[in-house]
Every structure is written in C-alpha cells, then in structure tokens.
Amino acid sequence: MSESIVDRQEKIRAKFASFADPDDKWKFLLDLAREHKGMDAALKAEKFIIQGCASTMYLVPKFENGKIHFEMDVEGGTTNPLISRGLGALALQVFNDMAPADILSVDPTFFQQIGLNVGLSPTRSNGFASLLKQIYLYARVFDAISKK
C-alpha cells in the first residue's frame, strides 16, 4: 500500500525533530539535493519556471491515474543552488505522486511548523513559498479537472 500524505509529513516532522545541530538541517537539504535527479532538458520550458525564486526553478506537473507527478530542477548559472534544490526535493517528498485532494489537504504552514524557515534567507523563503503556491495551484486545477 502506498504511503499516505500524512505519513510522509510525519516522517519529515520526525526527521526535523531529530536534528540536534542547526547544521544538520542544511546537511539534510544538501543530501536531498545531491540525491535528486534532474529533469530532461526538453521539459525546461519557460512556462514551468517558478516565479519569485532567485534561482531558475522548473516544476513540471503530469496528471496521471488521478495523481500528480512532479518533475523539478533548479539551475543557478555558474553556481550550484543546492539549498534551493534541496528545498524543492523536500517539497516533492511530501507532494509527489499524490491525488490533488490529498495535496490540498496539507496545511500550508506545515513546513514552518517543523522549523524549515528558521535560518532560511528571505529570498529562499519567498522562493519556497512560491513553489508551494504553484503546487497548490496545480492541485486545484487538476482537482477541478478530475471532478468534471
């Protein structure tokens, strides 16, 4: 049986609660970023760029079998925006391959509750908020489509 969105949130909550050192959070995000597979260059269209991110973040949704699959990648020009990629990968750990209704059931303040925003630069916080906004927007659209 596939994992519910609540189980995923609980796992992440427990993970964040286990961080003894403030650097552990950053190391975790770096690991997520390194493990995250990029996306096919052909998918990187301008319409999939998340507005409000300092780096260029692409989020491509695919609605299949009642679930939304997201592809995400971040480009930073000459730099390697690992934290941004890690944040994106963390969001997908919760929302990827879930039904639109499940996504919409998640409290948008969840990531604040677990302390993700602590120490996060305003630019990254805004970028992450834009990413979540886009995920919820896609979920609303696909939810409406699936109910037709």
Place this chain on the structure above:
Amino acid sequence: MFSFLNGKSPFDEAEEKLEAGETVNGRPKLPQAPIMGWQDGVFLLVLVGLIVGGYYYYQHTKQVSADTFAKCDALYVAAETDAAKYVEAEACYNETWELSFVSDSMEILRQNRLGAIEDLRNHQKDLYADAMGALAARDSVSAFNIVNEYKGPMLLNKGDAKDWNSIVGNEAIKACVAAAAARADSIAREKAIADSLAQVAAELRAKAVADSIEKANKRLARKGKRKKV
C-alpha cells in the same frame, strides 16, 4: 589473478635449476629464485607512488580549499563593517565552485553566505524599482531620497548600477532636492514663527482675561464694602 611470479610456480624454476639427483634431506632442493622480477618491482613502485601521490594530492586540494574558504570568510566578516567587501566576498565564494574538494560544512557556509548576499541584492533591486517608479511619476526628490538613504553595497548589475548612480549624481535632481529642502525649511520656519506668534497671542489673551477678572473682583469688593457701611 594477480601474481608477482609471472604466472610461474616456484617449483617450475626449481625444476629448471636443479641438477639431476640433487636433494636436501631426500627432497628436491628449494630454488633460490628472486622474490619478484624487476618488472614486478617497477609496477609495485608505481603503485606505491600513485597511492602516496594521491594521498598528498588529496591533502593538497583540501588545504587549497581550506585556504580559499578562509580568505572568503575573512572578506565576508570584513563586509559586516565595510559593505563594499560583500562584492569581493561574493566573487571569492563564486571562485570556490572550481575547487575539487568542498566539505559539507564549507558547502553550507557557501550556500548560506551567497544566499545572504543575494538577499542584499534583492533588497537593493526593490529599492531600485521604487526609485525608478518615483522617477517615472516625476517625483525625483523621492527617487533621490531612496537612493541616497541606501548605505549598503552596490550589488546591482552594470546597467542598473549606472541608473542608480545617475540618480544621486544628477545635478538637476540635486537642485530639485535642494529646492525642496529649502522649501521645507522655509515652511518649517514660517510654521515656527506662526506657532510662536500664536503662543504670544494666547498668552496675551490669557493675561487680559486674568486682568479683567482681577478688576472685576476689585469692583465687587468695593461694592461689598459700601453695602456693609
């Protein structure tokens, strides 16, 4: 399988070298073969050289990374008192992308510091947009004040930086600002004079009222005396 004996058994050589019938305690005499051939020796030396060289190269790259990050760290710390150093610190951290060794703690520091500088840049970009908006609305005084009050580092790109500097360097805008300041000053002065006049008038009024009350009291007192008489 790897072997230093070129695929030969020690006994192979023994068979070649032993004289017929030569024995030691009734057994064939063990061969006096070298431990390894010269080719094997060279191979082993190269292998050891590679391992030792690799280790020292790794230590060297680690040291280069530590030195570079220390330099960037010093620039970043200096930038807290001298904002212009943020540009140098950013350039320094951007050079670290070329390093072959970056530990997790270095990566965290680099990501966070570049992020912090990016925040400063975004703040200046917001101010720049506000200043340009004010200019578009023909409010050059507000535009000047926005730019003039900013004490942070110049982190805009070349084109925007040129616009930014032209606002504080523009003589016409400076004249407008000076005129506006003079106007504000004279309005303030006029207001101060008006306020003090109003205060004097109020004081005079209060004194006149007090005088008239005193006179009235005296009159009443005189009248009272006459009635008693």
